[in-house]
Amino acid sequence: MAGQLALVAKLMINMHSLNTERAEEIRRVPLVYKINDGYKVVEEAVAVSGVMLKHYHFTTMVEYLRRDGGKLCPFCKRGIAIRMPSKRIPKSDLARILGVSENNKELERYYQHVQQGSEGDIISSCAGEDIHGFLRPDPPLRRESLVKFSWLLPSILSELEDPTMFTVVQHTRVIPNIPENLSEDAKQLQMPYPRGYGNGVFGFVSLANLELVGVPITGSGERVIDGNEKSKRQRAIIRSYAPLIGSVMGASMAKALPAYKTLEVMLVIVKNSPVSIPVPVHPMYDNYVNDTLKIFSSYRDLTKANVRVYTYGVRPSETYGLDIERVSRPLDVLMQAEEFLLG
Ligand SMILES: [Zn+2]
Numbered sequence: 001m002a003g004q005l006a007l008v009a010k011l012m013i014n015m016h017s018l019n020t021e022r023a024e025e026i027r028r029v030p031l032v033y034k035i036n037d038g039y040k041v042v043e044e045a046v047a048v049s050g051v052m053l054k055h056y057h058f059t060t061m062v063e064y065l066r067r068d069g070g071k072l073c074p075f076c077k078r079g080i081a082i083r084m085p086s087k088r089i090p091k092s093d094l095a096r097i098l099g100v101s102e103n104n105k106e107l108e109r110y111y112q113h114v115q116q117g118s119e120g121d122i123i124s125s126c127a128g129e130d131i132h133g134f135l136r137p138d139p140p141l142r143r144e145s146l147v148k149f150s151w152l153l154p155s156i157l158s159e160l161e162d163p164t165m166f167t168v169v170q171h172t173r174v175i176p177n178i179p180e181n182l183s184e185d186a187k188q189l190q191m192p193y194p195r196g197y198g199n200g201v202f203g204f205v206s207l208a209n210l211e212l213v214g215v216p217i218t219g220s221g222e223r224v225i226d227g228n229e230k231s232k233r234q235r236a237i238i239r240s241y242a243p244l245i246g247s248v249m250g251a252s253m254a255k256a257l258p259a260y261k262t263l264e265v266m267l268v269i270v271k272n273s274p275v276s277i278p279v280p281v282h283p284m285y286d287n288y289v290n291d292t293l294k295i296f297s298s299y300r301d302l303t304k305a306n307v308r309v310y311t312y313g314v315r316p317s318e319t320y321g322l323d324i325e326r327v328s329r330p331l332d333v334l335m336q337a338e339e340f341l342l343g
Pocket residue numbers: 072073074075076077126127128129
C-alpha cells in the first residue's frame with residue numbers, strides 16, 4: 001500500500017552558501033508579497049531553485065539505493081543526473097564520461113535502452129529515471145518526475161525594511177612562503193575569491209507520488225518492478241527528505257555548513273487519491289498552515305481520499321475536520337509517513 005505526500009518546511013538559515021548554483025553566480029529573484037494595504041514587490045530576494053532541492057533529494061536517494069542494492073543505471077549510480085543522451089552521441093563518449101570500457105555490460109544495457117527502450121524498460125532498470133523522471137530526445141520519450149519541488153524562498157520579507165539579506169565574503173588561499181621569480185600561474189595558486197551567503201527564514205514545498213513508483217505512465221498501468229524493489233524505492237523517496245529538512249541544500253557546503261534551525265514542518269499524507277494531490281501553500285505566505293489545511297480538507301471531501309496531517313512547530317487554529325497529529329521532533333513526520341504509507 002502506498003500513497004502520496006506533500007511536505008512543507010520552514011527553516012531559519014544564516015550564512016548559508018545558498019546562492020552559488022553556478023560558480024560566482026548570484027541567484028536572486030523578484031517576489032510579490034501581500035501586506036496589509038496591498039502588495040509589496042521585493043526586487044532581489046535570495047532564493048534557491050527547486051532544481052537544486054531536487055538534486056539534493058536525488059543524491060541522498062542514490063546513497064540509500066546503493067546501500068540497499070536498489071537498481072540504478074551507470075549514470076545515476078555515480079550521482080550524475082543528466083538528460084538521456086540522444087542517439088547521435090556515440091557509446092564511446094558515454095564510456096569516456098563513465099570511465100569504463102565500451103564493452104562494459106552495464107553501459108551496453110543502458111545504451112540499448114537509450115536507443116530503443118520503452119518507459120517500462122528504462123524505469124525497471126533504474127530507480128533514478130523512475131523517481132526523478134527523464135527526457136529522451138530521440139526517439140522522443142519522457143517521464144515526469146514523481147518528486148517535485150518549489151523554490152526555496154524567503155518567508156518573512158513582507159515585514160522587513162531591507163529584504164535582501166545577502167553577504168559577499170572574500171576568502172583567501174595562502175602560500176605561507178612565496179619563492180622569488182615564481183611564474184604568474186604559480187602565483188595564482190594563492191588568491192582571494194568571493195562567495196555569496198544568504199540569511200533569513202526560508203521555506204519550500206514538495207510533492208511525492210509513491211503510487212506510481214515502478215509504473216510506466218505511458219504503459220498499461222502495470223508495475224514493472226517486484227515488491228522488494230518497489231519498497232526500497234518508496235522508502236528512499238521518504239528518507240531522502242531528511243537532509244533537506246536539515247537544510248542540506250546549495251553549493252559550497254564545505255565552506256559554509258548552514259547555521260540552521262528547523263522552525264516548522266508539515267506533512268500531508270494522502271491514500272486512495274484518484275489523481276495527483278494539490279500543492280500545499282508555500283510558507284512564504286502568511287497563514288500557509290490554515291490555508292493548506294483548508295485545501296486538503298476540501299480535497300478529501302471532494303475525492304473521499306484518506307488524508308492525515310503531521311506537524312512539527314505548527315499550531316493550526318482549526319483542524320477543518322482533518323486528522324492532525326503533532327510530533328516533537330522534526331524528522332518524525334517522515335517516520336510517520338513510512339509507517340502509514342509503507343507499514
Ligand atoms: Zn538512471
